Amino acid sequence: MIETQAWPVEKKRCIIGYLDHSTNNIILDAVLTDIGRQFLARNDGSFSIVKFALGDDEIDYSIIKKFGRTVGKEKIEKNTPVLEALTRGNLGxxxxxxxxxxxxxxxxxxxxxxxxxxxxxxxxxxxxxxDISKKVTIEQSVSGGGVLAPELTDASFKVTIDNLFLSIPGLGGPDSINADNIATYIIPADPITNTSNLGALTMTIQAKSVSNSVHTTYKQKGGSVVQKVVEISGMNSGAFTSFKVQIS
Structure with a gap:
């Protein structure tokens, strides 16, 4: 799948996918995302495709481990279902x-x-x-130690959180909020203080003050807490991690 976008990262304006076809022809299907349509509708020149990215959401790499590189690659090429272009940028x-x-x-x-x-x-x-808020530190690490290639050092991190229950104070608000009320923050990394080129980020996760009725609506069945997931990824390395937040 190919994605074209403009900064910030979550503001994807166009997504290109492959259409399944019975022949060996490759058919590309380009659609505007919801945000892309909004920019195009302004008719003020704000719609501009400035870069693109490639992804492998469809690929199941466990097939390589199971069948080996040669046979596994062939099975992936022939049997992987094709994802068509989506208009919702947060899903593509x-x-x-x-x-x-x-x-x-x-x-x-x-x-x-x-x-x-x-x-x-x-x-x-x-x-x-x-505690309504707690500090969390995310650090890059390399198995077995060693110096990280500079191009993989994360100078910033992308953090996504539920915008109804959580926030990251001190940043002036999120960079974007999608249709599912998931907020995305692009946060600069802390100054590097090691010789291994490993990036890190220290941030504060804060629970928002919501009413008891809202909390009751979203809390886990049979439980007393609302559980949400915070996702973090490095902007250069692509490394990903996540953790749960339980709000009482």
Whole structure:
């Protein structure tokens, strides 16, 4: 799948997908996303496609592990279902490909979390009941150590959170909010203080003050908390991690 977009990243304006066809012809299908239509409707020159990205959302790489590189590649090419272009930019191309110039690269970085216990962060809506906000640190790491290639050092991170229950204070609001009320923040990384070129981000996750009726509507069945997921990805490395937030 091919995606064209303009900054910020979440404002995808056009998504191009392949149409399934009985012949060997490759048919491209380009559609404007909802945001793209909004910009085009303005008729003020704000609609501009400035770059594109490639993704592999459809690919199941476990087939390579199961059948080997040669047979697995053939099975992927012949049996992978084709994703058509979507008008909702938040659903298209969740996994972008990364271009790396180093031909000798053998390791990719991952993201680790500090301040989150068992991949879950607990917050409350009232200061009298507990913590309404907590700090979380995301750090790049390389298995076995070593120096990270500079082009994979994350200078910023993309963070997506539920905009109804959560916020990241001190940033002046999210960069974008999609139709599902999921907020996206593009946050600069902390200054690098190590010699391994590993990026890091320290941020505060804060619970919003919502009414008891809203909380009751969204809380887990048979439970007393609302559970949401925070997703973080490195803008250069593409490394991804997530954790749950339970709000009481």
């Amino acid at each position: 191309q969740k996994y972008r490909l990364v271009s790396i110039s180093n031909p000798n690269l053998t390791k990719l970085p991952s993201l680790s979390l500090t301040g989150v216990s068992d991949s879950t962060l607990s917050l409350t809506r009232s200061t009298t009941a507990g």
